[in-house]
Amino acid sequence: MIKRHYSGEQRRALNMIWNAAGRYDFDPPFMAFFPNGRPDGYFNMMIGLVDKWLDTEKIEKFFESYDGARDRDEYDDLLWLGLENCLYEKEIGERPILKMLRAERGERFFKTQQTLSRQQMMLQSMLVYNQQETRWARATGRKPPVLGPREKKMAQALLFPGSLDVDGVISAMKDFLREFFRFDVEKEAARVHGPKEVKGAAAKLLGLVMKKETRRVDVLMVRTGTGTGDREGSVQLRHNIGEVHNSEKAEEDLSYIKACFGKSIYNGHDLRALENDLCKDNDEGCRLWFTKGEPDPASAGTKTAVETAAAAKKQYEKNLAYYKHQAGLVGSSIRRLSAQLDTIFSSFAQPLPETSKHGTLSPEKAYRLAVLDDPYVFTHPGDEVENDVSVDILLDASASRMNSQETISSQAYIIAKSLVKCHVPVEVLAFRSLRSYTVLQVLKEYKEEDCSGIFHYFAGGWNRDGLALKAAESQMEQNRHGRRILMILTDASPNDSTRMPPEQGSVFMREYEGAAAVEDTADAVKKIRADGVRVAAVFLGATTNLENVHIIYGKEFVRIQKIEQLAVAISNLLTMTLREMRN
Amino acid sequence: MDNDLLAFLEKEGIEKDLLDGVRAYRAENTVPAAYAKRIPDPDVYYYGKETWKKAIAALLCGENLLLAGPKATGKNVLAENLAALFGRPCWNVSFHINVDAAYLIGTDTFNGEKVVFRPGPIYLCATNGGFGVLDEINMAKNEALAVLHSTLDFRHSIDVPGYDKIEVNPAARFIATMNYGYAGTRDLNEALTSRFAVLDMPIIAEDDLNRLIRRKYPDINEQICGQFVKLFYELDKKAESAEISDRALDLRGLLDAIGLIKKGLSSGDALDMCITNKTFDAYERKLIHDVIASRIPQDMNRDIVFSK
Ligand SMILES: Nc1ncnc2c1ncn2[C@@H]1O[C@H](COP(=O)(O)OP(=O)(O)OP(=O)(O)O)[C@@H](O)[C@H]1O
Ligand SMILES: [Mg+2]
Numbered sequence: 029m030i031k032r033h034y035s036g037e038q039r040r041a042l043n044m045i046w047n048a049a050g051r052y053d054f055d056p057p058f059m060a061f062f063p064n065g066r067p068d069g070y071f072n073m074m075i076g077l078v079d080k081w082l083d084t085e086k087i088e089k090f091f092e093s094y095d096g097a098r099d100r101d102e103y104d105d106l107l108w109l110g111l112e113n114c115l116y117e118k119e120i121g122e123r124p125i126l127k128m129l130r131a132e133r134g135e136r137f138f139k140t141q142q143t144l145s146r147q148q149m150m151l152q153s154m155l156v157y158n159q160q161e162t163r164w165a166r167a168t169g170r171k172p173p174v175l176g177p178r179e180k181k182m183a184q185a186l187l188f189p190g191s192l193d194v195d196g197v198i199s200a201m202k203d204f205l206r207e208f209f210r211f212d213v214e215k216e217a218a219r220v221h222g223p224k225e226v227k228g229a230a231a232k233l234l235g236l237v238m239k240k241e242t243r244r245v246d247v248l249m250v251r252t253g254t255g256t257g258d259r260e261g262s263v264q265l266r267h268n269i270g271e272v273h274n275s276e277k278a279e280e281d282l283s284y285i286k287a288c289f290g291k292s293i294y295n296g297h298d299l300r301a302l303e304n305d306l307c308k309d310n311d312e313g314c315r316l317w318f319t320k321g322e323p324d325p326a327s328a329g330t331k332t333a334v335e336t337a338a339a340a341k342k343q344y345e346k347n348l349a350y351y352k353h354q355a356g357l358v359g360s361s362i363r364r365l366s367a368q369l370d371t372i373f374s375s376f377a378q379p380l381p382e383t384s385k386h387g388t389l390s391p392e393k394a395y396r397l398a399v400l401d402d403p404y405v406f407t408h409p410g411d412e413v414e415n416d417v418s419v420d421i422l423l424d425a426s427a428s429r430m431n432s433q434e435t436i437s438s439q440a441y442i443i444a445k446s447l448v449k450c451h452v453p454v455e456v457l458a459f460r461s462l463r464s465y466t467v468l469q470v471l472k473e474y475k476e477e478d479c480s481g482i483f484h485y486f487a488g489g490w491n492r493d494g495l496a497l498k499a500a501e502s503q504m505e506q507n508r509h510g511r512r513i514l515m516i517l518t519d520a521s522p523n524d525s526t527r528m529p530p531e532q533g534s535v536f537m538r539e540y541e542g543a544a545a546v547e548d549t550a551d552a553v554k555k556i557r558a559d560g561v562r563v564a565a566v567f568l569g570a571t572t573n574l575e576n577v578h579i580i581y582g583k584e585f586v587r588i589q590k591i592e593q594l595a596v597a598i599s600n601l602l603t604m605t606l607r608e609m610r611n
Numbered sequence: 612m613d614n615d616l617l618a619f620l621e622k623e624g625i626e627k628d629l630l631d632g633v634r635a636y637r638a639e640n641t642v643p644a645a646y647a648k649r650i651p652d653p654d655v656y657y658y659g660k661e662t663w664k665k666a667i668a669a670l671l672c673g674e675n676l677l678l679a680g681p682k683a684t685g686k687n688v689l690a691e692n693l694a695a696l697f698g699r700p701c702w703n704v705s706f707h708i709n710v711d712a713a714y715l716i717g718t719d720t721f722n723g724e725k726v727v728f729r730p731g732p733i734y735l736c737a738t739n740g741g742f743g744v745l746d747e748i749n750m751a752k753n754e755a756l757a758v759l760h761s762t763l764d765f766r767h768s769i770d771v772p773g774y775d776k777i778e779v780n781p782a783a784r785f786i787a788t789m790n791y792g793y794a795g796t797r798d799l800n801e802a803l804t805s806r807f808a809v810l811d812m813p814i815i816a817e818d819d820l821n822r823l824i825r826r827k828y829p830d831i832n833e834q835i836c837g838q839f840v841k842l843f844y845e846l847d848k849k850a851e852s853a854e855i856s857d858r859a860l861d862l863r864g865l866l867d868a869i870g871l872i873k874k875g876l877s878s879g880d881a882l883d884m885c886i887t888n889k890t891f892d893a894y895e896r897k898l899i900h901d902v903i904a905s906r907i908p909q910d911m912n913r914d915i916v917f918s919k
Contacts, residue, residue: 036894043854043898047845047905052852073905122841124834125906 048076117190290321680812
């Protein structure tokens with residue numbers, strides 16, 4: 029056997045599989061990982077046990093036989109539940125710890141559910157989810173979920189008994205697909221549309237904005253075989269059928285982005301230069317879009333684009349209405365904050381120099397005195413002041429913010445307006461990623477006095493924090509000199525549907541999520557800080573992500589409990605940051 | 612005379628011919644009273660029927676033995692068991708770096724009146740018909756080994772410089788041990804190898820290991836004992852497949868871990884100390900940990916493990 033070159037975590041997964049199989053001389057057709065990239069010990073053991081108790085080759089052949097099926101991932105997940113039960117029953121006698129490991133795996137399932145980002149939650153298949161929940165509830169002694177009659181039958185059918193041999197298991201798997209999906213493995217061409225649900229009212233917009241990607245959030249069973257059309261020896265997380273990026277698709281994506289966010293503020297040439305600069309390494313294959321415009325439903329080419337753009341426009345109206353409703357409150361907040369900020373910012377204000385007959389001799393002008401008899405070679409502080417500090421506020425506009433769009437826009441408006449009153453140049457940006465584009469929406473420019481553009485904020489899509497931060501920095505670089513501060517509103521759980529290229533020595537594409545995405549974002553922050561920009565974060569999110577905030581932003585963050593605290597939090601954070609800068 | 616050991620071997624199913632041979636040898640060869648204390652009285656028996664048979668047969672034929680194998684395969688246990696079985700006094704020579712010919716054979720010394728010869732372990736063993744255990748012989752310097760050549764081959768003699776050439780007592784046997792890992796090769800020089808019958812020491816068999824542990828810890832829970840045993844072979848396999856280096860794995864570590872649990876440590880801590888942490892590579896430790904985690908719960912205490 030030629031041992032493929034695998035990276036650390038994959039090799040670890042392999043070792044788990046080999047250990048359970050009791051042999052080391054085969055390349056398993058599956059490996060199991062958690063979404064954070066760590067190997068899933070329990071399911072890797074199951075994969076190994078397939079070899080020990082059944083027959084890897086036969087089982088692999090079976091899984092291959094529905095390779096082309098549209099709902100292949102769903103079948104994989106369900107059938108592995110079937111296998112799990114059978115193998116559990118076979119192995120438990122020889123490995124008593126299995127009972128405990130199974131319960132632990134169940135606990136893990138429920139814990140994962142709590143930490144999933146909203147985006148991930150909405151994209152999981154409810155069908156698979158219910159079956160998994162049933163299985164793991166049983167293993168952990170929880171109350172099983174309430175299932176419909178068909179789902180109940182399905183759960184029953186997935187309890188493959190340990191008495192089955194490999195042929196018995198395969199025919200059980202065939203029966204299962206035939207009965208519940210009318211999918212006949214023998215008739216390879218048959219296709220079935222399994223229920224693919226994205227639930228909830230808030231999901232409406234999400235459904236429009238996001239590409240439908242079936243991403244498994246519980247077990248991530250990775251097919252390791254060479255599969256059809258793959259290069260020899262390559263191992264890849266497979267994309268959904270019909271999701272391959274071709275040029276036709278790229279064009280559609282572009283018009284979609286245009287329709288939803290307006291045209292780019294950069295011309296094609298500049299944009300490409302920026303992309304060349306920023307979309308490399310982990311962000312290879314990503315695109316950028318900087319826009320100031322409003323959504324443009326009229327220019328939309330497809331039905332989804334029309335709908336999304338219309339939804340975005342509607343959100344603008346809602347944001348505005350919310351603001352108007354609270355105008356009094358907003359006004360008093362602005363007065364309070366600007367008073368607070370004025371004190372600290374004034375110590376950074378630089379009076380512009382004025383040429384004069386007395387004051388400090390300005391060396392580059394001194395010759396004029398001798399040569400031209402010009403006495404105005406001195407400068408002294410004038411009356412006009414300019415602020416040396418500029419602030420950028422970067423707002424997470426991913427789907428996780430779906431429920432607080434009005435509040436976020438109001439809060440951002442308050443802080444921006446307060447800074448404007450203190451003569452601080454401030455830029456407000458929103459970021460989200462979809463269809464491989466990281467879109468930076470300039471809601472308010474530095475020089476603008478008017479802040480109402482901020483009400484164009486709307487949530488939807490993924491968040492590729494690392495790239496968004498770098499893009500924001502480039503935006504600051506082009507427009508401002510002097511001391512720059514970048515404040516970001518974040519939930520510290522970066523994730524995006526566009527994958528990262530494999531690590532060196534590996535053949536796997538990596539998901540932009542979990543530890544890898546956190547690390548990517550931390551690197552981006554490090555780089556930006558090295559360029560002299562102060563970066564600080566306002567964290568609003570689950571406690572489980574608190575550690576991520578530390579990893580990414582170090583000590584420079586504040587946590588808020590609800591979005592209504594955003595403006596005050598930014599103001600406090602700014603004060604702290606400025607004090608530090610002054611010392 | 613170790614009759615317990617004889618009884619044990621009878622139960623193990625060692626051929627009567629061989630055991631009769633041992634009895635005859637014992638009857639023929641007496642032990643000088645001064646050295647009776649040197650006959651070992653082992654508290655651990657070596658488990659492994661095939662190895663026993665080969666070793667006994669070779670010794671009965673007058674051969675010297677070289678026990679070669681991975682660490683903790685019971686080489687020293689077997690050597691000592693053999694001396695006990697044959698009822699011979701035992702001299703142990705560890706071949707560390709300072710061992711030279713003079714140390715082995717003997718040196719001159721002043722006894723207060725005159726210079727006399729002070730015999731070394733090889734000399735004593737050879738003259739008294741003892742069993743000499745040459746431990747880790749592959750670590751020996753060539754110079755030290757040279758003096759052994761004539762002792763070990765047909766000449767059966769030791770040349771003591773400045774003194775007489777002495778004859779090796781025909782009851783004397785030498786049992787050498789040497790280590791080699793999975794990846795290692797034997798690196799003993801040919802001249803020496805040719806003077807021994809070489810016995811490849813196998814890794815203890817599953818059944819035997821179960822018995823070994825339960826003899827050492829009679830109150831261990833049978834099922835848990837079985838899991839420890841399985842863990843050992845799983846780690847062994849991993850080392851054999853070169854996924855981990857063989858440093859972490861040895862039986863001694865496993866037995867020590869069980870001992871520590873008995874002393875009050877949790878299973879997780881004990882296994883960490885005696886197995887996992889013996890590897891200094893963090894990644895390898897993870898692999899070892901994964902194997903342990905798939906067999907042994909972290910938090911088993913004495914009451915659980917020793918609950919027969
Ligand atoms: N077949 C066996 N029978 C009895 N005990 C064994 C056996 N194999 C290993 N052991 C146990 O392993 C431990 C180490 O034994 P011993 O010291 O004899 O090994 P060794 O091969 O000499 O090791 P090393 O090469 O490290 O010197 C002891 O606790 C011993 O009881
Ligand atoms: Mg030894």
